[in-house]
Amino acid sequence: MSRYLKQTRYLVAVDSIIFGFDGENLKLLLIHRGLKPEKGRWSLMGGFIQPEEDLEKAADRILHELTGLKGVYLEQLYAFGNVHRDPTERTISVAYFSLIDIHQYEKQLSDEYHAEWVLLSEIPDLIFDHTEMVELAKKKLRYKAAIHPILFELLPEKFTIPQLQNLYEAVYDASFDKRNFSRKVLSTGLLVKQKEKDKGGSKKGAFYYQLDKGSYADKMQAFLNFIPNPDNLLI
Amino acid sequence: MSRYLKQTRYLVAVDSIIFGFDGENLKLLLIHRGLKPEKGRWSLMGGFIQPEEDLEKAADRILHELTGLKGVYLEQLYAFGNVHRDPTERTISVAYFSLIDIHQYEKQLSDEYHAEWVLLSEIPDLIFDHTEMVELAKKKLRYKAAIHPILFELLPEKFTIPQLQNLYEAVYDASFDKRNFSRKVLSTGLLVKQKEKDKGGSKKGAFYYQLDKGSYADKMQAFLNFIPNPDNLLI
DNA sequence: AAAATAAGTGTTATTTAGACACGAATAACA
DNA sequence: TGTTATTCGTGTCTAAATAACACTTATTTT
Numbered sequence: 001m002s003r004y005l006k007q008t009r010y011l012v013a014v015d016s017i018i019f020g021f022d023g024e025n026l027k028l029l030l031i032h033r034g035l036k037p038e039k040g041r042w043s044l045m046g047g048f049i050q051p052e053e054d055l056e057k058a059a060d061r062i063l064h065e066l067t068g069l070k071g072v073y074l075e076q077l078y079a080f081g082n083v084h085r086d087p088t089e090r091t092i093s094v095a096y097f098s099l100i101d102i103h104q105y106e107k108q109l110s111d112e113y114h115a116e117w118v119l120l121s122e123i124p125d126l127i128f129d130h131t132e133m134v135e136l137a138k139k140k141l142r143y144k145a146a147i148h149p150i151l152f153e154l155l156p157e158k159f160t161i162p163q164l165q166n167l168y169e170a171v172y173d174a175s176f177d178k179r180n181f182s183r184k185v186l187s188t189g190l191l192v193k194q195k196e197k198d199k200g201g202s203k204k205g206a207f208y209y210q211l212d213k214g215s216y217a218d219k220m221q222a223f224l225n226f227i228p229n230p231d232n233l234l235i
Numbered sequence: 236m237s238r239y240l241k242q243t244r245y246l247v248a249v250d251s252i253i254f255g256f257d258g259e260n261l262k263l264l265l266i267h268r269g270l271k272p273e274k275g276r277w278s279l280m281g282g283f284i285q286p287e288e289d290l291e292k293a294a295d296r297i298l299h300e301l302t303g304l305k306g307v308y309l310e311q312l313y314a315f316g317n318v319h320r321d322p323t324e325r326t327i328s329v330a331y332f333s334l335i336d337i338h339q340y341e342k343q344l345s346d347e348y349h350a351e352w353v354l355l356s357e358i359p360d361l362i363f364d365h366t367e368m369v370e371l372a373k374k375k376l377r378y379k380a381a382i383h384p385i386l387f388e389l390l391p392e393k394f395t396i397p398q399l400q401n402l403y404e405a406v407y408d409a410s411f412d413k414r415n416f417s418r419k420v421l422s423t424g425l426l427v428k429q430k431e432k433d434k435g436g437s438k439k440g441a442f443y444y445q446l447d448k449g450s451y452a453d454k455m456q457a458f459l460n461f462i463p464n465p466d467n468l469l470i
Numbered sequence: 471a472a473a474a475t476a477a478g479t480g481t482t483a484t485t486t487a488g489a490c491a492c493g494a495a496t497a498a499c500a
Numbered sequence: 501t502g503t504t505a506t507t508c509g510t511g512t513c514t515a516a517a518t519a520a521c522a523c524t525t526a527t528t529t530t
Contacts, residue, residue, distance in 0.1 A: 004324055007283045009244030012316070012327050048242045051325065055316030079314040079329045081247070081290030089239055090286065092247050092327065094314045147382075162477075179479070180519065202476040203527040397508075414510070415488060437507040438496040471530100478525075485518070493510090500503075 011091040014058045015046035015130065017077065017137035018067070020102035021154040023163060025119055026170045027102065028134065029066065030126070032114035038127045044134070045113065046093065059096040066113055073099040073153040077137055085129045093129075097137040099153035145171055148220055149190060152211055160198050160206035161185065190215055246326040249293045250281035250365065252312065252372035253302070255337035256389040258398060260354055261405045262337065263369065264301065265361070267349035273362045279369070280348065281328065294331040301348055308334040308388040312372055320364045328364075332372040334388035380406055383455055384425060387446055395433045395441035396420065425450055 018029040033043045045066045049058040056074070064070055077095040085091070102117065118124065123134060145151050151167050152159075161182050169175050185191065192212050197205035253264040268278045280301045284293040291309070299305055312330040320326065337352065353359065358369060380386050386402050387394075396417050404410050420426065427447050432440035 004246060004283070004326075007246055008286050010247050010284075011239060011242055012245050012247065048239070049245075049316065049327075051243050052318055054318055055314060055327070076313060078311060079290060081284070081329065083287055083289055091239075092284075092290070092329075094316065094327075160477090177520075178477085179521085182478075183480095184518090197477095199527095203529085204475075204477050204525075205527075206477060395508090412489075413508085414490080417509075418511095419487090432508095434496090438498085439494075439506075439508050440496075441508060474529075475527085476525105477527100479523090481521085483518100483520085485516100487514100487516075489514085490512090491510105493508105495508080496506085498503100498505080500501100 011086075011089060012049050013046050013091050013093040014049060014055065014062055015044045015080075015093050015095045015133060016059060016062055016066075017044060017095060017097040017134055018063065019097065019099050019120075019137070019141065019154065020105065020117060021167055021170065022102045022117075023166065024170075025121075026154075026167075027117040028120055028123060029105075029115055030118050030124075031066070032116070033127065041127050042118075042124045043127045044095075044130045045115070048091075055094055059094075059098075063096075063098055066115055067100065067105050069100060069104065073150065077133070077140060080129055080133065082129065093133075095133045095137070097140065099141075099150060101154060101156050103156060142171060149188070149216070152216075158194060158196075158198075158208040158210055160201065160208055162201060162206050163198075164209075188219060190219055246321075246324060247284050248281050248326050248328040249284060249290065249297055250279045250315075250328050250330045250368060251294060251297055251301075252279060252330060252332040252369055253298065254332065254334050254355075254372070254376065254389065255340065255352060256402055256405065257337045257352075258401065259405075260356075261389075261402075262352040263355055263358060264340075264350055265353050265359075266301070267351070268362065276362050277353075277359045278362045279330075279365045280350070283326075290329055294329075294333075298331075298333055301350055302335065302340050304335060304339065308385065312368070312375060315364055315368065317364065328368075330368045330372070332375065334376075334385065336389060336391050338391060377406060384423070384451070387451075393429060393431075393433075393443040393445055395436065395443055397436060397441050398433075399444075423454060425454055 020027045020029060029045065030042050031045050033039055033041055045062055047058065047062050047065075049055060053061070055076075059074055059076075060070075063072065063074060074096055075098070077097045079092060079094045081092040083090060085093070120138070123131070125131070126134065141150075145168075151164075151171065154167060155163065162178070164185060165176060165178060165181050168181070190212055191209040194208035194210060196208050198208055199205040255262045255264060264280065265277050266280050268274055268276055280297055282293065282297050282300075284290060288296070290311075294309055294311075295305075298307065298309060309331055310333070312332045314327060314329045316327040318325060320328070355373070358366070360366070361369065376385075380403075386399075386406065389402060390398065397413070399420060400411060400413060400416050403416070425447055426444040429443040429445055431443050433443055434440040
């Protein structure tokens, strides 16, 4: 039934930039390639799309294979299609990035892939154009998080304001005034205060908060200007 | 040299959403498909990528073929890869959108493609998932223009403040106070006042302005909050 | 009981946004 | 040639948002 007879076909892959936060640092989930070519080198998790599989679904599958997680935040980043990006054979790769709570990640299946969390500030050499993909993903994360409340995806369901601030400070490699920060974040109406405190972080303990799932969906688009002086922070 | 033996290969296309502005209305450049399948129906301009052609280059080529223009604003929008989006054969399409000054467009080559400018508010049925592509491009245009000074790409080199305001009003389907608008746009430091006036638009005439190319590159990222109450306008 | 630590909160000054109205320049026309 | 119609161009004031700033509270440790 193929009617586009004279055209060349190409491999199409999906690669995933998976960000995680451990309460302290931002990390990236990488694998040690077990297969040739480039065996033994660091790489993003990826795979070829299958004949009956939508792009999004392929990204979902790959994420699931590596982390065992389903239903996590996943967003298309960019299609990379330089002719020689994979020296073996021309492959167009659609990169996705996702945000997961690092503590939800169980190392179940990861041995199969030799997956490891790596500090975002200490990313090793990666194969192909994966470094470029990661750089773009970092940029987009900063960009988007300045405008939309997506960083909650990196936290557990219950989190404290200081934890949230740590996360923002890690993403922007900056520090914010905690009075202004908490006022701003609470004024969004997105957070619901819990009765329990997290006693782990300090002697006094900090109250847990939870996302108001209802308004979260609504306000996804209404979070502009979250970061002061974004001009200085966005690349 | 192909080592990924067991994988399926796919067609990869590029489709272009080409926006233009005629001083009054926003328009989209569409073609009447001359080839089967779907001959005679409206479509975005597109084509398959060639073996030695980067993605970006393919988008550039297609734009050039249709409009005769080179070096225009071109940005990757999204990769569309649903299994059955092209019923003939599975094709992954990477969509690009571009912004051109409609008056720079000469209908040189367009007869070959039966290209036509169509009002953005009156877009006909399009083949495949092209309607979805256009919707996403509209959304991204609004989104991005609220934050970055990209709409200048739709204007001639010299333009007046009222013309610029018309453009913003067309993009956001809203009207803005001209005093606040001009104060805001001039405060960016992006515009250089010219000595001549445009006498076409009014009896009094309006001064031309030109982009300060130097600061344009710098301030591409520093144009946040250009649109009042963006919450109401961004989808 | 004193000290150490991190949480939580309020005030003020500055900046920015948004609402608002009139004079100036020119062409068309009476 | 004076009057009218049209659009350009500008200034002020009020309200809201931002950012800078410091102390008290709760609790554990010593």
